[in-house]
């Protein structure tokens with residue numbers, strides 16, 4: 001048995017067992033389990049402060065868990081840095097947009113692509129032919145990725161000058177640029193109008209089909225979640241209180257109870 005097959009002990013793209021984290025006295029997440037298959041679209045919902053973003057921070061090694069295990073494409077993330085985990089094949093967007101606002105749209109994408117580029121720092125400094133070849137390939141690839149959202153024409157604009165919805169789309173493009181097997185989207189429709197949200201919904205489906213990746217989606221917009229997720233996990237106070245198909249979740253008394261009086265007025 002080689003080293004690789006020893007490590008690849010999960011058939012899932014994402015395999016999380018008994019995950020938990022405490023912040024001081026607060027149990028922000030406990031006994032969280034999720035197994036995600038290739039090409040699945042899974043929703044993660046729950047009232048404000050339920051622990052949704054915390055899960056993404058744990059999955060990407062921004063936080064190390066207090067307990068439990070995470071495997072991304074068959075490899076344990078224990079003790080790994082966010083950069084190492086990203087190279088296992090996981091990428092995420094942030095609830096609060098994080099772009100390099102003063103640089104161009106295309107350069108934002110190329111910075112994200114940089115991980116996968118082959119040229120050495122030395123060839124970049126010396127501007128060797130290999131650098132220019134890769135640089136040209138990166139520009140072409142960045143434009144192709146922008147085309148997913150029809151954003152090629154915005155390539156030279158400063159990222160910060162884009163309307164809010166377009167900045168959210170650019171965040172997704174930057175995540176795609178790292179070539180993930182699983183994509184984590186933290187409230188991608190926040191601040192979007194209904195027609196932008198509807199378009200985003202169909203693009204998320206296209207992304208899954210075109211790039212063959214699994215997607216985990218945190219979202220408060222129920223039309224988006226119910227419209228594209230194959231199954232949904234509901235979180236409240238750091239615990240899974242329900243999971244099932246959109247239909248099952250819609251009619252679950254526990255879920256309705258958790259949301260009563262707590263749902264955002266967005």
Ligand SMILES: Nc1ncnc2c1ncn2[C@@H]1O[C@H](COP(=O)(O)OP(=O)(O)OP(=O)(O)O)[C@@H](O)[C@H]1O
Pocket residue numbers: 023028046047048049050051052053054055095
């Ligand atoms: N670094 C931290 N230190 C202390 N407490 C934290 C930290 N990160 C999150 N928390 C707490 O953990 C709980 C879960 O927060 P989290 O951001 O995961 O919620 P959420 O479900 O994403 O909520 P929202 O829908 O508002 O984005 C909250 O009580 C939050 O205050």
Ligand SMILES: [Mg+2]
Pocket residue numbers: 052053054095
């Ligand atoms: Mg959050």
